Amino acid sequence: MIRVQQAAFDAGSEQRQLLEGRTDIGAVVSFTGLVRDFNERPDVNALTLEHYPGMTEVALGEIVAEAESRWPLQGVRLIHRVGRLAPGDPIVLVVVASAHRRAAFEACDFIMDYLKTRAPFWKKEHSITGDYWVAERESDHRDASRWESDNDKIP
């Protein structure tokens, strides 16, 4: 299930819902991304997340479908928030369930790497010294490219 929303989410309850009534799942990995109070500048007071409605949901859907084609997954929950957020607020949640831990760990990692480089979200940070749009990071592209080589593919 994929959701783009302004409201906060509860990682615990999302994971419980994903697992409810299932006894075939052997591993569940959950990642929550949070707003930091420092990034490109110190003293970040807030950040505004913008997205491209319509395309966002499709892009997230493709990333999850790609993960499901690479690993044997038994459930994925992906939530990304938009709007104005404060330091400490959760931004993104990825919960991946599989029969075995390796697939769950790797698929969760993969989904975050692809999300950061392919899903149409943009962050604007509000700091004491002014507002600015966050620039893309070379390291995010390096992280995402780890999954591109055929050698890295996990059955």
Next chain:
Amino acid sequence: MSLTHLNQRGEAHMVDVADKAESRREATASGFIQMKPETLALLNEGGLPKGDVLATARIAGIQAAKRTHDLIPLCHALPLSKVAIDFHLDEANCRVEVIATCRLNGRTGVEMEALTAVSVACLTLYDMCKAVDKDMEIGAIHVDAKRGGKSGDYQRQTSVTAAPIVTGEGAAGEVSVGSRCDTDSPCVRVKFLAELRERLGVSELTLPLDTLPSTDVGGLKSALLKRDARFARLGEGRVLCAVNQVMALDATPITNDDEVAFFPPVTGG
């Protein structure tokens, strides 16, 4: 699920709460009154003919909460322990938000009291400002949260679909309603997102299809540049493009009523 204010014969009746246990009840409701920017500025400066608008509306809201049972037929008279009315002047949206919180230790909920307080505070705001603005509109009165009682706690969920965050003119986070092309004259709808929107100072525009030297993304860029030199930015650094929400390149073809978006590299997660 049944309606507690109807008896088994479907007649309205007041619920007997004598046997219910007392507990701490609290409810918060909110709503807003939309007005002209000038009216909001006057209200803010205290320049309205009837005097201190917010103080008056606050008293009106408190009084209304206490008298809810006079207005709503099957409501009990409640000895409220607290009524608080807050106002938030939202200059971006030209509105005053009214938030009311009611509390008591008792046997029935206080959401009707909170809703009544918000409604009457909004009506009073209208009355206090109507000399300068008759177009004001009261809206979105709803319960935000309630605590205590048999039915348990309730927290209103903000609607997921109500407010997609994208590409307003100006402030980030505004909603933009896409324009449509006129069927008689083929055109392309162009959007600029995030930092690109702010740097270009434009959120969206439509361009007649026949102004494109070639009907592809490259042709669209040329036509935009011809129209205004600032669109040279589309060729600088990394600017990404999507046609009908699918990533595109300069050679991607464009047809009538396509939505083409230009945006900076993504930074979510």
